[in-house]
Amino acid sequence: QIGLLLLLSLLALSLLQPFSLSAFVLHLPFAAVLLVAARQREDLCPFPWLSAVVLIVISLVPLLSGQSHVVAAPVDKFWAYAIAASLFSVGGVWLLRQSRLVAVWSSLAFLSPVLWLSVTYLQLPELLQGWHWSAITLMLGGAYIFYATQRLARAEHDIPAVWLLLAGHAAYSVAVAIAFQEAGLTLALALQLISLSWLIKRYQLQSVDWLVKLLVAVVVTRLTFNPWLLSYADTLGGTHWSLWTYGGATACCVVAARFLNSDNPLRAWLEAAALHLLVLTLGAETRYWLYDGQVFIDRFSYLEAAINVNLWAALALAYHYRGQLSEHLRGIYAVAAKVLLCASLGAFALLLTAHNPYFGYQVVATTPVFNSLLLAYGLPVVMAWLVRRYYVARWRNMAGVVGMVALFVFINLEIRHLWNGDVSDYLPTSSGELYTYSLVWLLIAIGAVLQATRLQKTQLYKAGMCMLLAVIAKIFLVDMSDLAGLLRVASFMGLGLALLGLSYMHKRLSGETS
Structure with missing residues (x-):
């Protein structure tokens, strides 16, 4: 209870005023004490994780408030975060070997470096720019995944292996966030769906289904709300980004779905996401070609x-x-x-x-x-x-x-x-055009009446009769106004013969249907 009170007090103080670097470092021994105490009493196991979360939150408060959290050089901040990552990771490994709470300490040991690396990237992006930091993070994630597959080869239901896989994919996400931006980042995140689906099928890891659903939600959300979230056209130098971002994410969902068995519910989620992304891809490609690459133009x-x-x-x-x-x-x-x-x-x-x-x-x-x-x-x-x-x-x-x-x-x-x-x-509308309208409308009306009679469709019959009356009115009031002599007589005779033919066919069809 005292430890929880201290952690909550620390969090409350961080929200009221920024901490100095010395204050941040001085709280690390308190976290170490909690790790030692958790080894003696298993009921204290939430406190090390809670202390890590509190320190991460107070580290990220300046991003929300716009203030500088630590009044110190960027290098000093970097080493402070590195010490925190080492403390929680080493402590987690130490407790994993000493305690029965495998899931708790595995998650703390393997996720801590990735979480603190994320904090460092968010707080000190100027220090982590360049491909080398992305490569280092990618190698960390690759090592996690390789070690996890080695453990799963020996035991398919190995809990630390699951957390290693989760930490490995999290490290990959941080690596691509450092290396790419916007369109490239979305595609890089979608590529994880393929590896996760393969791992789920290969090692029967149903416990990480939620991670696939989370990734699907992130990718779909980013691509669905791109017009309001991002502006790719200004940052990608005219490249055909809509095809390889939208289309690539769609392909990732399709391939990931094919890795899973047909009776796996997760496959339905991936297929639904693929269909949704296909809709977005076709829409984005349509606008790309219509508006000279400006997909999000207000038109x-x-x-x-x-x-x-x-x-x-x-x-x-x-x-x-x-x-x-x-x-x-x-x-x-x-x-x-x-x-x-x-x-x-x-x-x-x-x-x-x-x-x-x-x-x-x-x-x-x-x-x-x-x-x-x-x-x-x-x-x-x-x-x-x-x-x-x-x-x-x-x-x-x-x-x-x-x-x-x-x-x-x-x-x-x-x-x-x-x-x-x-x-x-x-x-201008010529007389020939007017007569063409009348002839075509008359044929449509006759066809509608005859079809309604044959199929006994009352509504279609009424619509056909209304159109027929409109055509007759047009012929008398508009078309024949410019005719005289024999042309007017011929027009009347033609209209009369058409109506007689309609009457004859209507009676015949009525007799057949009755």
């Missing part, structure tokens, strides 16, 4: 919206399909699929309004049919059909409506494009 163009409408809908279907096969993450896949479908609908709404080339905001290539209109409004018809066919039932009606809207808009824009070479509303 959402017509072409990007056209690509994302189809991309997000396709990935939503992929999430839905993957959710049907998953036992543990079905809910997560379902939520992700809905989010992507809603994003796809939002992008399509922009294509109908703010980014609609008809309003003159976008330029469409003069190539007939095979232009951006096919991507923006034609392909969404296919995606809507796939959603209606393969997605959950309650979304089918909405998918059908979106598909019909996309088809109608696509046909009309293509007609205008074929007549004018562009679709802007500033271009």
Whole structure:
């Protein structure tokens, strides 16, 4: 109780005012006393770890407060932290040989050097710059992992080996943090997923599953919130960082998942992360090529919206399909699929309004049919059909409506494009273009009525009849206003024959269905 009170007092004082280097060093003998006391009484085993945590916290307080924690030269700070690391590491090894609490003292012995090295890097980054410090830390992590594999070869359920593996991967993380920044750091962290998955399969180390999940969470979080956390474009000198960062992290998750057995729940987490990172990779690559490498530029163009409408809908279907096969993450896949479908609908709404080339905001290539209109409004018809066919039932009606809207808009824009070479509303509308609209709309309405009659779809029948009435009104009020004489008579006769044919087919199909 006295030791705990002293530790809490030390922590409270550090939060109130900064400690001097001498005060920091004077607290190290107190930590040594706690190590000796823990050897005599096992109920005191939390105190050495607690003293280490308290000293680490008070060392990092200046990073939060913006003050200098230790009024001394950087070299003196370095040696103070080195002494603390040696004290706790040696003490942990000593107690590991003398006590039954293997997990407690293994963690203290092997993690202490890595933790204090991290504190040194955070407090004194100017001292640890350069590849040599990264190499030294990497060698420390490699030695830990090598020693752990040697112990696991003799006994698969060796507790110190587990902590050696954890400390080794932690040392690797510190090494890559020293050597790399931002994009390179994220990829380097993702590479650990492969080694951890291999170790889990090779030595049946289910106790480190949480570390894989933690790494997955860190990588996914960094790459998901990059626009608000980091700015890679300014630091990587024009390199194609989005491909090797997003794509590399995705590949790491895929490879790591393949190392694990199919019945391992951890494999489902890695596959879910891989699918999520694939979404981010495709999105980042789209923006990279559209905006000349500026992935996080504050812009959402017509072409990007056209690509994302189809991309997000396709990935939503992929999430839905993957959710049907998953036992543990079905809910997560379902939520992700809905989010992507809603994003796809939002992008399509922009294509109908703010980014609609008809309003003159976008330029469409003069190539007939095979232009951006096919991507923006034609392909969404296919995606809507796939959603209606393969997605959950309650979304089918909405998918059908979106598909019909996309088809109608696509046909009309293509007609205008074929007549004018562009679709802007500033271009004049010729009589031939007006007649083309009427003819195509009439065929669509007739097709909808006949299909609704054959399938007995009441809503489709009503929609077809409404469109038919609109076409007839357009023909009488707009198209025929410029006609006279025999052309007007021929138009009336053609419309009448079309309606008679529709009536005949409707009766025939009605008779067949009845």
